[in-house]
Amino acid sequence: MTPTPVTEQSINQAADLLRRGELVAFPTETVYGLGGDAANPAAVAKIFAAKGRPADHPLIVHIASAEQLTDWAVEIPDAALKLAAQFWPGPLTMILNKRPDVPDAVTGGQTTIAVRVPSNPVALQLLQAFGGGIAAPSANRFGRISPTQAGHVAEELGDRVACILDGGACSVGVESTIIDLSDGQPAILRPGRITRSQLKAALGTEVRLSPQSKIRAPGMLAVHYAPNTMALLCPADTLIAMTDELCGQGKRIGILAFSPAIAEIPCPNLIKLPEQAEHYESALYSALRELDSRQLDTILIEQPPDSEAWAAVNDRLSKATV
Ligand code: TXA
Ligand code: MG
Numbered sequence: 001m002t003p004t005p006v007t008e009q010s011i012n013q014a015a016d017l018l019r020r021g022e023l024v025a026f027p028t029e030t031v032y033g034l035g036g037d038a039a040n041p042a043a044v045a046k047i048f049a050a051k052g053r054p055a056d057h058p059l060i061v062h063i064a065s066a067e068q069l070t071d072w073a074v075e076i077p078d079a080a081l082k083l084a085a086q087f088w089p090g091p092l093t094m095i096l097n098k099r100p101d102v103p104d105a106v107t108g109g110q111t112t113i114a115v116r117v118p119s120n121p122v123a124l125q126l127l128q129a130f131g132g133g134i135a136a137p138s139a140n141r142f143g144r145i146s147p148t149q150a151g152h153v154a155e156e157l158g159d160r161v162a163c164i165l166d167g168g169a170c171s172v173g174v175e176s177t178i179i180d181l182s183d184g185q186p187a188i189l190r191p192g193r194i195t196r197s198q199l200k201a202a203l204g205t206e207v208r209l210s211p212q213s214k215i216r217a218p219g220m221l222a223v224h225y226a227p228n229t230m231a232l233l234c235p236a237d238t239l240i241a242m243t244d245e246l247c248g249q250g251k252r253i254g255i256l257a258f259s260p261a262i263a264e265i266p267c268p269n270l271i272k273l274p275e276q277a278e279h280y281e282s283a284l285y286s287a288l289r290e291l292d293s294r295q296l297d298t299i300l301i302e303q304p305p306d307s308e309a310w311a312a313v314n315d316r317l318s319k320a321t322v
Helices: 008-019 041-051 066-071 078-087 121-130 150-160 196-203 236-248 277-292 308-320
Strands: 024-026 033-037 060-062 092-098 112-116 163-166 177-180 187-190 230-234 253-257 270-272 298-302
Touching: 008 024, 008 033, 008 121, 008 163, 024 121, 024 150, 033 041, 033 121, 041 150, 066 078, 078 092, 078 196, 150 163, 150 277, 196 308, 230 236, 230 308, 236 253, 236 298, 253 277, 270 277, 277 298, 277 308
Parallel strands: 024 163, 060 112, 092 177, 230 298, 253 270, 253 298
Antiparallel strands: 024 033, 092 112, 177 187
C-alpha cells in the first residue's frame, strides 16, 4: 500500500472508507494511528486482526472535539473538562467511564474508555469529515515500534489497510500521555509529552504514577515498543566497555547516542540523537527502526538522564530493551 498524499479529496475518500468499515492509517502528532469506525464492531475487529493484537487490549477513540465526549463517556468529572480545555487538541488520552452502548470490541470489555482529540491537522480534518469517533491504536504490528512516518506504516501493515494518509513525520514522536480519571484518583498509566507536573498544575491535585503491576494497557507490559534486534540500555561507561567487548568478539553493533562523548565512538552504525529531551523523543522511533533494519547483533542505547523531561523516553526505552 503506497501512502496517499493529503488533499481535501483524499481526506474525503478516507472518511468514506471509514464509513464503509474499512481501515485508514493516518498521522497524529504522536505516532501514526490505524483507524476504524469506533461505532462499528466489524471495523474494530479488523483493527485487531491487522495488528495481531489480543482482543482484550482496549483502543483509544479519537474525536474531533471535547463536545463529542458525551457520545462515549458518562459521569465525566470536572477534572476531564479542565484537562480537555488546557491540553486538547493534543497528546493526552483520558480514561473515563464508558457509555453502556459503546461496543465491547473497543474497550476490551472494560467499563472504561480511552478518548483523545489529536492536534495533527490531517487527523482533525479526517475526524471532521468522518463525523464520528475513530478507534485507533498505533499503526504497527502488536508489540513493535510505533510508526512516526507513513513509510513505516506501509512496511508494517502493507495491504492490511485500505489507505495510508501521508502527513509527513509526527512532531511529538512518542504515544500520548494516558491519565486515568475514572475513579476520582487521577493516575498516569503511560508517560508522554504532557508531563505529570503539567497535569498536577492543571488539576491542582496529586496525580499518581500507576504501579507497573496494574496491567490495563498493553503499553504497560514489560516488553513492548521493541525492535527485533536485541537492545541494551547502558550508562555511558558501560556502553564504552560493551562496545570494546562485543566488537572484540566480531559482533556487529549499533549505538544510539545523545552525548558528544558517546557520539565520538568510531562505529559505522552509530546514530546521534539530539541532547534535548523533546527533540530526542521526536527522533527516537525512526532511529530505532533504522538500526533495527541493519541486521546487527546488538543495539546499545545510551541511558538518558532520570528526569521528568525524559520520562516518556525512559519508559519506552525500558520496554524496548532486555
Ligand atoms: O498517541 C497515541 O495514543 C496513539 C495515537 C494513534 O493516538 N495511539 C496509541 O494507541 O498509542 P495504542 O492502542 O497503541 O495504545 C493505547 C493504550 C493501550 O496501552 C491501551 O491498553 C490503553 O491505551 N487503553 C485504552 N483503553 C483503555 C482503558 N479503558 N483503560 C486503560 N487503558 C486503556
Ligand atoms: Mg501501540
